[in-house]
Amino acid sequence: xxxxxxxxxxxxxxxxxxxxxxxxxxxxxxxxxxxxxxxxxxxxxxxxxxxxxxxxxxxxxxxxxxxxxxxxxxxxxxxxxxxxxxxxxxxxxxxxxxxxxxxxxxxxxxxxxxxxxxxxxxxxxxxxxxxxxxxxxxxxxxxxxxxxxxxxxxxxxxxxxxxxxxxxxxxxxxxxxxxxxxxxxxxxxxxxxxxxxxxxxxxxxxxxxxxxxxxxxxxxxxxxxxxxxxxxxxxxxxxxxxxxxxxxxxxxxxxxxxxxxxxxxxxxxxxxxxxxxxxxxxxxxxxxxxxxxxxxxxxxxxxxxxxxxxxx
Amino acid sequence: xxxxxxxxxxxxxxxxxxxxxxxxxxxxxxxxxxxxxxxxxxxxxxxxxxxxxxxxxxxxxxxxxxxxxxxxxxxxxxxxxxxxxxxxxxxxxxxxxxxxxxxxxxxxxxxxxxxxxxxxxxxxxxxxxxxxxxxxxxxxxxxxxxxxxxxxxxxxxxxxxxxxxxxxxxxxxxxxxxxxxxxxxxxxxxxxxxxxxxxxxxxxxxxxxxxxxxxxxxxxxxxxxxxxxxxxxxxxxxxxxxxxxxxxxxxxxxxxxxxxxxxxxxxxxxxxxxxxxxxxxxxxxxxxxxxxxxxxxxxxxxxxxxxxxxxx
Amino acid sequence: xxxxxxxxxxxxxxxxxxxxxxxxxxxxxxxxxxxxxxxxxxxxxxxxxxxxxxxxxxxxxxxxxxxxxxxxxxxxxxxxxxxxxxxxxxxxxxxxxxxxxxxxxxxxxxxxxxxxxxxxxxxxxxxxxxxxxxxxxxxxxxxxxxxxxxxxxxxxxxxxxxxxxxxxxxxxxxxxxxxxxxxxxxxxxxxxxxxxxxxxxxxxxxxxxxxxxxxxxxxxxxxxxxxxxxxxxxxxxxxxxxxxxxxxxxxxxxxxxxxxxxxxxxxxxxxxxxxxxxxxxxxxxxxxxxxxxxxxxxxxxxxxxxxxxxxx
Numbered sequence: 004x005x006x007x008x009x010x011x012x013x014x015x016x017x018x019x020x021x022x023x024x025x026x027x028x029x030x031x032x033x034x035x036x037x038x039x040x041x042x043x044x045x046x047x048x049x050x051x052x053x054x055x056x057x058x059x060x061x062x063x064x065x066x067x068x069x070x071x072x073x074x075x076x077x078x079x080x081x082x083x084x085x086x087x088x089x090x091x092x093x094x095x096x097x098x099x100x101x102x103x104x105x106x107x108x109x110x111x112x113x114x115x116x117x118x119x120x121x122x123x124x125x126x127x128x129x130x131x132x133x134x135x136x137x138x139x140x141x142x143x144x145x146x147x148x149x150x151x152x153x154x155x156x157x158x159x160x161x162x163x164x165x166x167x168x169x170x171x172x173x174x175x176x177x178x179x180x181x182x183x184x185x186x187x188x189x190x191x192x193x194x195x196x197x198x199x200x201x202x203x204x205x206x207x208x209x210x211x212x213x214x215x216x217x218x219x220x221x222x223x224x225x226x227x228x229x230x231x232x233x234x235x236x237x238x239x240x241x242x243x244x245x246x247x248x249x250x251x252x253x254x255x256x257x258x259x260x261x262x263x264x265x266x267x268x269x270x271x272x273x274x275x276x277x278x279x280x281x282x283x284x285x286x287x288x289x290x291x292x293x294x295x296x297x298x299x300x301x302x303x304x305x306x307x308x309x310x311x312x313x314x315x
Numbered sequence: 316x317x318x319x320x321x322x323x324x325x326x327x328x329x330x331x332x333x334x335x336x337x338x339x340x341x342x343x344x345x346x347x348x349x350x351x352x353x354x355x356x357x358x359x360x361x362x363x364x365x366x367x368x369x370x371x372x373x374x375x376x377x378x379x380x381x382x383x384x385x386x387x388x389x390x391x392x393x394x395x396x397x398x399x400x401x402x403x404x405x406x407x408x409x410x411x412x413x414x415x416x417x418x419x420x421x422x423x424x425x426x427x428x429x430x431x432x433x434x435x436x437x438x439x440x441x442x443x444x445x446x447x448x449x450x451x452x453x454x455x456x457x458x459x460x461x462x463x464x465x466x467x468x469x470x471x472x473x474x475x476x477x478x479x480x481x482x483x484x485x486x487x488x489x490x491x492x493x494x495x496x497x498x499x500x501x502x503x504x505x506x507x508x509x510x511x512x513x514x515x516x517x518x519x520x521x522x523x524x525x526x527x528x529x530x531x532x533x534x535x536x537x538x539x540x541x542x543x544x545x546x547x548x549x550x551x552x553x554x555x556x557x558x559x560x561x562x563x564x565x566x567x568x569x570x571x572x573x574x575x576x577x578x579x580x581x582x583x584x585x586x587x588x589x590x591x592x593x594x595x596x597x598x599x600x601x602x603x604x605x606x607x608x609x610x611x612x613x614x615x616x617x618x619x620x621x622x623x624x625x626x627x
Numbered sequence: 628x629x630x631x632x633x634x635x636x637x638x639x640x641x642x643x644x645x646x647x648x649x650x651x652x653x654x655x656x657x658x659x660x661x662x663x664x665x666x667x668x669x670x671x672x673x674x675x676x677x678x679x680x681x682x683x684x685x686x687x688x689x690x691x692x693x694x695x696x697x698x699x700x701x702x703x704x705x706x707x708x709x710x711x712x713x714x715x716x717x718x719x720x721x722x723x724x725x726x727x728x729x730x731x732x733x734x735x736x737x738x739x740x741x742x743x744x745x746x747x748x749x750x751x752x753x754x755x756x757x758x759x760x761x762x763x764x765x766x767x768x769x770x771x772x773x774x775x776x777x778x779x780x781x782x783x784x785x786x787x788x789x790x791x792x793x794x795x796x797x798x799x800x801x802x803x804x805x806x807x808x809x810x811x812x813x814x815x816x817x818x819x820x821x822x823x824x825x826x827x828x829x830x831x832x833x834x835x836x837x838x839x840x841x842x843x844x845x846x847x848x849x850x851x852x853x854x855x856x857x858x859x860x861x862x863x864x865x866x867x868x869x870x871x872x873x874x875x876x877x878x879x880x881x882x883x884x885x886x887x888x889x890x891x892x893x894x895x896x897x898x899x900x901x902x903x904x905x906x907x908x909x910x911x912x913x914x915x916x917x918x919x920x921x922x923x924x925x926x927x928x929x930x931x932x933x934x935x936x937x938x939x
Contacts, residue, residue, distance in 0.1 A: 031351055039655055041683060051389045055381055055418040059353060062379050067686050069679055072388060076696060077675045078898045087902040089804045094898030098917065102897065105922035106679040180401045273414065274390045274406030278399040298417040343663055363701040367693055367730040371665060374691050384700060492713045585726065586702045586718030590711040605722065610729035
C-alpha cells in the first residue's frame with residue numbers, strides 16, 4: 004500500500020479488523036518494524052484523539068515521531084498552479100511536500116474542510132497536494148471529505164461488540180450549534196458499504212450527504228422509524244451539503260435519548276456535545292461505546308502504519 | 316500512590332528527598348522502569364521549567380512523552396455537570412479524561428488559577444476533573460492552588476544546602492506588576508509544615524494567604540524582623556487572597572536586597588522579575604539557589620514518576 | 628568545538644563537507660554517540676526545514692529531542708542589563724539560559740531579525756544571550772545575522788554537484804513582496820569565502836549587504852553580466868541593509884528565468900515564492916537543487932551535532 008487516503012485504501016476490511024484486534028492484545032509485537040523510521044504528523048487543525056493515538060501507534064511500532072502544527076509553526080502554503088506568489092502564501096505545496104519527504108518515511112496530515120466553498124473542499128488541496136508531490140506514503144488524519152482512520156476504528160469497535168451475524172446499524176444526524184464537516188459521516192458510510200449489515204441513514208430533510216457517497220444506502224427521514232430494532236446507533240452532526248456548510252436546524256428532537264436508543268449501543272467519534280447530540284444518560288451508561296472507539300483509534304492507526312511499513 | 320496532586324501525596328518527605336538526591340547521582344539508573352510506558356503532558360498554560368524538566372525526568376526513566384498545549388491544539392473543555400453544550404465548549408472533561416487514559420499510562424496537567432473567581436479556582440476543575448474521570452494516575456504540574464513538584468524540588472534544594480540541624484526559613488512576599496497565583500506559596504508552606512525548621516511567613520497586610528493553609532504558621536508583617544537570622548529566604552509574589560486576585564501593593568521596600576538577605580541563601584521558583592522581586596546583586600551572587608532549584612525540578616518529577624511507575 | 632554560532636565555527640569546511648557526505652551514506656552509524664544526551668530546540672520564529680531536519684539529525688545520533696516554541700509556550704524574555712522588570716518581560720535571559728542548561732546537553736535556537744533596528748539585530752541578543760549565559764553548547768538555527776546550518780548544507784550541495792575544479796557561483800538578489808532578513812545571504816557569503824570558487828554577488832543598487840561581510844567579494848550590479856558562465860546560481864531576497872529593513876524594489880526583471888539560468892544549477896534555501904524569486908520552469912526542472920539542499924540540512928545539522936557531542 005502506498006497512501007492511506009480513504010477507506011478504499013483498505014485492502015480487506017475484515018482482515019484488517021482482525022489484525023487490529025490481534026495487535027491490541029500485544030501492541031508491541033512489531034516494535035522492531037518501525038526502527039529507524041520516522042513519521043511526521045502535520046496538523047492544519049486541532050486534534051486530541053488523532054494526535055495522541057497516531058503518535059502512540061507509531062511509537063508502539065518503534066517509530067520516531069515528529070509533530071508540527073503547520074498553521075502556526077510553519078509557512079502559509081500555496082496550492083495553485085502557476086501562481087505568482089506575491090501575496091500571503093510563503094511556500095508552495097510542491098516544495099513543502101518534497102521537503103517533508105526528505106525528513107521522514109511517512110507523513111500524516113490533518114486538514115479540515117473550510118465549509119465555505121464546496122468545490123475547494125472537494126478538491127482536497129492539502130492532502131491531495133501532499134500525496135501528489137510527496138515521495139513518501141501519506142496518511143489521512145481527517146481531510147475535507149474523509150476520516151478513514153476513524154472509520155477503521157469504528158469497524159473494529161463494531162466487530163468487538165457484535166452480538167449477531169447481521170447487525171442493524173443506524174447513522175443518525177443530531178443537532179449541533181456550529182457547522183461541522185461531513186468527513187466522519189462520509190467515511191463511516193463508505194466503511195459500512197464494505198460490511199454485511201442492515202444499514203440505515205437518518206437525518207432531517209436538507210441534510211442529505213453527497214449522493215455519490217450515499218448511493219445505494221437506505222435513507223429514512225423519520226428518525227424513530229430508522230432507529231427501530233437498531234443494534235448500533237452511530238450519531239454525528241454535519242452541516243448541510245446541498246446548502247453547503249449551513250446549519251439548517253438545531254432541532255433537539257433529534258438528540259439521542261435513552262428512550263430512543265432502546266437496547267442499541269451508542270457510538271460517536273468524539274468530541275461530543277452533551278445534551279445536544281446525546282443525553283448524559285446515554286453517554287454515562289454501559290451502552291456507550293465512545294471510549295472504546297477512542298481506544299481503537301490507536302489500533303486503526305497502528306494497523307495502517309504497519310501495512311505501510313511492511314511495504315517500504 | 317495513585318495521583319500526585321498535592322504535597323500531601325508525598326508518603327514521606329525525608330525519604331523522597333533522599334531518594335531524589337540519590338537519583339541525581341545517576342539519573343538513568345531506572346531507565347527500564349518506564350519502558351513501553353507513556354506520559355502525556357497537557358498544558359493549559361505556559362511553561363518552561365515544568366515542561367522541560369518533566370519531559371527530561373520521564374525520558375530518563377525510559378518513558379515515551381506526548382505533549383499537548385491543550386488550549387490551542389485541543390478542544391475547549393466543559394466541566395459542568397448536566398450542561399447543554401450549545402455554547403463555546405466542544406468536549407466534556409468526562410470524555411477527555413477517559414480518552415487520554417486510553418493513550419497513556421500517566422497524565423500530567425498544568426492549569427493555572429484564573430484569579431477572577433476564588434470559588435472556581437479552589438474547585439480546581441481541570442486537575443480535579445482529570446483525577447475524577449481519568450483511569451490513570453494524574454500529576455499536578457501546577458494547578459490553581461498548588462505546585463507540588465516545585466515544593467518537592469525546593470525540599471531537595473533545602474536539604475542539599477542545609478548547614479545546620481534546624482534552619483530558619485523565611486517565605487517573603489515581594490512586589491510584582493501583575494496579579495500572580497498562590498499555588499507556589501501554598502505548596503511551599505504545606506511542604507515546610509512537614510519539615511523540622513523555624514519557618515516564618517512575611518508579607519504586607521492584605522496579602523494573607525488561605526488561612527487553612529497557613530494555620531499554625533508564624534506570620535510576621537515586618538519583613539526586617541522576619542528576615543533576622545534567616546538561613547534561607549524563599550521569595551515569591553502572590554496577589555491578594557482576601558481581595559481575590561488583586562494587586563494591592565507594588566511597594567519596592569519589599570524587594571530583596573543584598574543587605575536584607577544578609578548571609579542567607581536566596582530561593583525563588585522562577586521566572587523571576589529582576590529588580591522587582593530581587594536585586595541583580597542577589598541573583599548574580601553565590602547566595603542564589605535559583606538555578607539549583609530549577610535543576611532539582613528534574614529530580615522531583617523523576618521521583619514522583621518513579622513512585623507512580625512502581626505502583627502501576 | 629563549544630558553540631556553532633557562525634560559519635567561522637567550522638574548523639575545516641572541506642573536511643566537514645566530506646564527513647557529512649559520508650554520514651549521508653549511513654545516517655545511523657553514530658547512533659550511540661547521542662545516547663542519554665538531550666537537545667533542546669527553542670523556536671522564537673516559524674520553521675519547517677530547520678525544525679524537522681535538526682530533530683531528525685539529533686534522533687539519528689541517538690539523542691532525545693525537546694522542542695519549545697518559546698514565543699507562545701514559554702515566557703517573554705528580558706535581555707537588558709540592570710532592567711527593572713516591571714513591564715512585559717517575565718524572565719531574564721540570564722535565568723532562562725542557565726535553566727535550559729540544566730535540562731539538556733545542547734541548545735539550538737532560532738531567532739530572526741526584527742528588521743526594525745539594525746543595532747539591536749546586530750547585537751543578536753537572543754543567540755548571544757544564550758551563548759553568554761548557557762553552560763552548554765549553543766547551535767544557531769538562524770539568528771538575526773546568520774544561518775550557518777543552511778550555509779553548511781549549501782556547501783555540501785555544491786560539493787555533490789560540482790562538475791569542475793573551480794566553479795562560478797553567483798549569489799543573486801531576487802524580488803519578494805515582504806522585507807526579509809540578511810541571515811541566509813550573509814552566511815552563504817561567509818561560507819563562499821572559504822571555498823576556491825569564482826564568486827560574484829549581484830543585486831540592485833541600494834541592496835548592498837553589510838560591507839564587513841562582503842569585503843573582498845566581487846559585486847556586479849548588472850545581473851545578466853553576473854550570471855554569464857555561472858555554474859551555480861544561488862538566489863535569495865533580502866531587504867535593504869543601508870535603508871535598514873526596507874523593500875526598495877520588487878522589480879521582476881530580477882526574477883530568475885530559465886533563460887537567465889542558462890546551464891547553471893539553481894539553488895535556494897526555501898521557502899521560495901514561485902514566479903517572484905524564480906519561475907516555475909526553473910524549479911520544476913532538473914536544474915533545481917532546492918530539494919537536495921533541503922535534504923542536506925539533515926546532514927549539516929548532524930555533522931555539527933556530532934562535532935559537539937564528540938567534545939562534551
